[in-house]
Amino acid sequence: MIVFDLKCGGGHVFEAWFGSSAAWEEQRAAGLVACPICGDGEVAKAVMAPNVGAKGNRAAGPIPAPSGDAPPAEVVKAAMEMIAAAQAKMLETSQWVGTAFADKARAMHLGDEPTAQIHGQATAEQAQELAEEGVPVAPLLVPVVPPERRN
Numbered sequence: 001m002i003v004f005d006l007k008c009g010g011g012h013v014f015e016a017w018f019g020s021s022a023a024w025e026e027q028r029a030a031g032l033v034a035c036p037i038c039g040d041g042e043v044a045k046a047v048m049a050p051n052v053g054a055k056g057n058r059a060a061g062p063i064p065a066p067s068g069d070a071p072p073a074e075v076v077k078a079a080m081e082m083i084a085a086a087q088a089k090m091l092e093t094s095q096w097v098g099t100a101f102a103d104k105a106r107a108m109h110l111g112d113e114p115t116a117q118i119h120g121q122a123t124a125e126q127a128q129e130l131a132e133e134g135v136p137v138a139p140l141l142v143p144v145v146p147p148e149r150r151n
C-alpha cells in the first residue's frame with residue numbers, strides 16, 4: 001500500500017491509499033478517484049512541500065479532549081464548602097456514635113433501640129452489610145472529624 005497526497009480542482013488536499021503507483025494511475029484514469037470533500041474528480045498528486053506545515057483540510061493528530069466544561073477550582077471549592085455546611089447543619093441533631101455506628105444503626109432498624117439520628121464510622125464491609133440488611137444508611141458527603149479528636 002502506498003499513500004499519496006492528492007489535490008482536487010477545488011484546492012482540497014487529501015490522502016488516498018492505493019495498492020501501487022500503477023493502481024493510482026488506473027483508478028485516476030477510470031475516474032474512480034474523487035475529492036472526499038467536494039467530490040471533484042479532477043485530482044492530481046499534490047506538490048510535496050516539506051517545509052510547509054499546513055496541509056489544507058487534513059486533521060492533524062488526535063482531536064483534543066473538549067475543555068471549558070470543567071468548572072474552575074474556586075467554584076468546586078465553594079460547592080464543597082456549601083455541602084460541608086449543609087451536612088454540619090444536618091448533623092447538629094445527630095449523635096456521633098463513632099465505631100458503634102453499625103451496631104446502633106442495626107439495633108434501631110430492628111427496633112431494639114429508639115430511632116435517632118446518628119452518625120459515626122463504619123468500615124466498607126459494615127456499610128455493605130447494613131445495606132444488605134435493608135438498614136437505611138447513607139455515606140457522609142464530606143468526612144467528619146470524630147469529636148474526641150477535635151480537642
Ligand SMILES: [Zn+2]
Pocket residue numbers: 008009010011012035036037038039040
Ligand atoms: Zn475538493
